[in-house]
Amino acid sequence: MSHSKNERSFVRLTKSQRIQHVILFVSTGLLILTGFMLMGERWVIEMFGSAGDTIFYWRGIVHRIAGVSVTLVCLYHLGYVVLQAEGRSWIKDMLPRMSDATFAVQNVSYMLGFREARPKMERFTYLEKVEYFSVYFGMFIVIVTGTMMWTEQYWPKFWLDIADTFHLGEATLAALAIIIGHIFSVHYNPHVYPMNKAFIDGKISESMMKEEHGLWYERELERLATEKAEATSEGNGDNA
Amino acid sequence: MHNHHTDMPPFKRLLVDILMASIFILLAGFALWLLWITFFRATFDTGLVSSSDQTALEQIATGAGISREHFHNVDQAVLEGAESISLCLKCHGNYPHSKAPDVRAFLNAHAFFTACETCHIRPTESDHIVYKWLNKKTGMELSRLEGKPGSYGAMIVPIKVAEDGIGRRLDESADKAFIEEYLSLRATFNADQQAEAKVRIHKEISQKPIFCDECHTKNGLLNFRSLLYSPVVANRLETGEVASMITKYSKFYLPTMFDPASRTRGRRNTP
Numbered sequence: 001m002s003h004s005k006n007e008r009s010f011v012r013l014t015k016s017q018r019i020q021h022v023i024l025f026v027s028t029g030l031l032i033l034t035g036f037m038l039m040g041e042r043w044v045i046e047m048f049g050s051a052g053d054t055i056f057y058w059r060g061i062v063h064r065i066a067g068v069s070v071t072l073v074c075l076y077h078l079g080y081v082v083l084q085a086e087g088r089s090w091i092k093d094m095l096p097r098m099s100d101a102t103f104a105v106q107n108v109s110y111m112l113g114f115r116e117a118r119p120k121m122e123r124f125t126y127l128e129k130v131e132y133f134s135v136y137f138g139m140f141i142v143i144v145t146g147t148m149m150w151t152e153q154y155w156p157k158f159w160l161d162i163a164d165t166f167h168l169g170e171a172t173l174a175a176l177a178i179i180i181g182h183i184f185s186v187h188y189n190p191h192v193y194p195m196n197k198a199f200i201d202g203k204i205s206e207s208m209m210k211e212e213h214g215l216w217y218e219r220e221l222e223r224l225a226t227e228k229a230e231a232t233s234e235g236n237g238d239n240a
Numbered sequence: 241m242h243n244h245h246t247d248m249p250p251f252k253r254l255l256v257d258i259l260m261a262s263i264f265i266l267l268a269g270f271a272l273w274l275l276w277i278t279f280f281r282a283t284f285d286t287g288l289v290s291s292s293d294q295t296a297l298e299q300i301a302t303g304a305g306i307s308r309e310h311f312h313n314v315d316q317a318v319l320e321g322a323e324s325i326s327l328c329l330k331c332h333g334n335y336p337h338s339k340a341p342d343v344r345a346f347l348n349a350h351a352f353f354t355a356c357e358t359c360h361i362r363p364t365e366s367d368h369i370v371y372k373w374l375n376k377k378t379g380m381e382l383s384r385l386e387g388k389p390g391s392y393g394a395m396i397v398p399i400k401v402a403e404d405g406i407g408r409r410l411d412e413s414a415d416k417a418f419i420e421e422y423l424s425l426r427a428t429f430n431a432d433q434q435a436e437a438k439v440r441i442h443k444e445i446s447q448k449p450i451f452c453d454e455c456h457t458k459n460g461l462l463n464f465r466s467l468l469y470s471p472v473v474a475n476r477l478e479t480g481e482v483a484s485m486i487t488k489y490s491k492f493y494l495p496t497m498f499d500p501a502s503r504t505r506g507r508r509n510t511p
Contacts, residue, residue, distance in 0.1 A: 036274075039277050049470075050470030050471065050472065050473075053470070053472035053473065053476075054472060172274050172277075172278050175270075175271075175274055176271055176274055176275075179267045179268075179270065179271045180271060183267060184264075184267075188260070188264070193245050193260070194245055194256050194257075194259075194260045
């Protein structure tokens with residue numbers, strides 16, 4: 001199974017989705033960096049020397065700016081999946097179905113060598129669905145607890161301690177999920193290594209689509225054939 | 241299935257592999273560090289006695305589980321023994337300030353890293369005074385500040401520079417032998433004699449000490465930058481929250497919970 005550079009490709013991410021993703025990952029990267037600075041090892045912080053105060057002053061400001069931007073993109077996304085046709089199609093395909101459980105079992109069997117071929121999966125695989133909805137779960141926790149800590153003067157210490165614990169715990173979970181679950185499995189995936197460019201150009205190659213999203217590929221081919229047929233018949237009609 | 245990577249010229253492919261491997265190591269290292277801080281790193285040193293091979297009951301019986309450190313775990317300076325370097329503290333004690341309840345904690349905290357004469361001997365206009373951090377044990381001047389804030393094993397000491405360029409400590413003129421001898425004979429003196437001795441001992445001490453806002457202000461008596469503080473810290477010492485509280489408010493209002501006497505008074509006044 002090989003492809004050339006001129007291989008046909010399909011739209012994986014639209015422009016709006018790519019912009020949302022860039023805002024999400026730049027903000028999250030800044031949040032992880034500036035957030036875990038608070039947990040930094042003493043000897044590293046001491047290396048900052050007299051600049052440490054200034055660096056940590058800006059750390060707090062950058063963390064809050066990135067927090068606001070990630071909150072805004074999340075709110076925008078909620079509106080996007082409800083109000084826009086493109087977003088509604090996205091969330092419809094993203095909703096978990098019973099078939100996802102079957103795909104999971106079949107895919108694991110394939111990877112363990114008990115199956116000849118990978119199951120034909122939908123537009124979003126079961127793993128992508130888990131990742132997507134864990135962002136909802138995680139963002140809810142960090143946004144609520146982050147807002148609480150930002151407005152600490154209004155909260156009893158008891159609730160702030162809980163907020164702090166949840167904020168750090170969810171941040172750790174999310175950082176590990178992004179590094180191990182997302183970056184490694186998306187970019188170090190041998191199909192696309194060294195980089196899955198879908199987040200830049202929004203495209204997925206025909207061969208990868210066939211391999212990882214078989215059912216979606218077949219549906220897209222059908223849709224394209226129908227559209228072509230319709231266009232042809234319309235064109236014939238004009239000629240008549 | 242193959243990808244872009246296999247189409248690359250070998251050298252470019254090697255570079256990409258090295259880059260991707262570096263990113264991999266960096267990210268994996270960060271992930272491992274996250275696991276480390278989550279599960280293995282102690283958040284802070286509680287000062288508790290190590291008690292791993294004792295049962296809980298044994299710990300209670302031997303008192304091993306009880307922290308022997310100062311309650312706030314910050315008073316390292318107390319343990320360092322400030323009294324060993326100052327003659328004044330022999331009579332006045334480690335917490336020499338007791339008169340003003342609203343500020344005495346600030347003053348006593350300062351006593352651990354500021355020589356008494358810094359505030360209690362007011363230099364005259366013609367005096368050329370420089371302030372130095374001197375090591376508590378050796379008396380040598382520090383060249384940089386290391387350790388927790390205020391706990392550098394050193395004190396701020398005013399040094400009077402004479403016209404010949406030689407610096408002398410302000411407390412150098414104190415008659416140490418006289419003071420030591422007085423302390424040993426004090427019990428045999430009557431009140432008048434004691435008062436006379438005290439006048440002689442305190443003859444250098446200014447009636448009005450130097451107050452907070454004479455140093456914690458822009459262009460104050462102390463130049464915090466030449467006292468080895470970083471510009472940011474020096475700025476905070478001059479204009480930070482505590483410093484500006486001192487300069488803006490001459491009277492401090494503390495919650496009455498810190499002042500049980502005033503509450504009792506309040507009750508007594510209520511008919």
